[in-house]
Amino acid sequence: MNRIGKILPVEGYYVVLKETLPVDYAKSLTHLYQPLIGIQAVTLYQTLLHEIELQLNKSEPQTHHTLMNYLNLPLDEIYSARLKLEAIGMLKTFKRSEGSNNVFTYELQQLFSPAHFFKDPMLSQLLYHHIGNDKFQFLKQHFTPSPNESFGVNITATFQDVFETVTPSYQQENMDVEEAELDMLDVDFSWMEHALKQRMIPIRKVLTTQNRKLISQMMFLYNLESHDIEKSVLWALTEENCLNTEEFKAACHDVFKQKYRGNNIRLSAKTSQMKNATSKSKQPLTKEEQLIEQLETISPRQLLEDLSSGNHASEQDLRLIRDIMTSQGLPSPVMNVLIHYVLLQSNMKLSKAYVEKIASHWSRANLQTAKEAMAFAKKEKDSYQKVKKTNSSYGVRNKKEVIPDWFKEQKKKQLQATATKEEEIDEAKEQRELEELLRQYSSNNK
Known part of the structure; x- marks a missing residue:
């Protein structure tokens, strides 16, 4: 996903805290959240948390340029870390326009304490896959100790033992x-x-x-x-x-x-551009839309294998695709369209020079989705065909126009001379035949 330009350094932000954090939130951040979202996202959360106190006596928002200096990170990496915080439920982001710039409000969400973290099935299961069984069991036993059985049997009264709720509105709520x-x-x-x-x-x-x-x-x-x-x-x-x-x-x-086949599941940032809710709900109607949807979701490796009737893609082709995607910065859907286009244009062959030429052109065009790449490829092909047709007709027209009159006269004279010569040859032949007939006639009369 292209993250450049999502936030500008001059744009400001405020920070608010949704609820009071648990006392041992730092332990959760370091040992439980950090394996899932990485150190940059955790550092961003801590920085925003301590920004709240600095903004209490300041009416103007802080700029993102200051945040870049605090974290010593470029703005696109800060934006990527922010998305991770939002996705895991640690941050909510709001945006409003003030003049020519946007102002963001970052609402920090309450974190789980270490004990409550392990009660969340989603987060605990993700942590299990990230750090392994041994480390997971160690942390779980450390942060969720077993109750002390020396106290005896727990006879604490429950809410239902003491109270009775009979309000219908409460039940309905x-x-x-x-x-x-x-x-x-x-x-x-x-x-x-x-x-x-x-x-x-x-x-x-x-x-x-x-x-x-x-x-x-x-x-x-x-x-x-x-x-x-x-x-x-x-x-x-x-x-x-x-x-x-x-x-x-x-x-x-x-x-x-x-x-x-035993692969571990891990959190990973998306490389392709996120689709909005309307595009997800819309079903492809035409064959072209179905192809675009496939090219948006499939990997270049899978595309090569599908076009090879299920056979494994060659290491040479995979290295070529990998190097071009890395050097030109093409998103996976755009690379898929490029592969599909080149194979159709070159009899199912991947020419390195041809692929690199098109990839550099598409990279300068800043194509991000399969739909954009498909439309761009069509437009380029139509333009090429139009120019080719124009040049062809222009060449024929010019060929007729550049024949000078003297050349036509000379050609006409040559044709006339040839006809006259042929006519003279025919007359000489007839004369010889006539003389031969006369000789035969004279011999027979003797």
């Missing part, structure tokens, strides 16, 4: 909150409800609000299909038809290893 939370998950559980119903398993007992959230997170984290999740849920059900969350997460991980 809780139901609304649950429904709103489920709407945020954006996952259709009808297939799971149908599977549980077929097996006579109580749906409400399994698909609680918390379990639905966990299931949707595991689907996203491991990129699993509905049938994979169904198998994992059924595997993790207890005899009382309750979902054992630890067994469910382990089952999802096992399915992932089987599908992807």
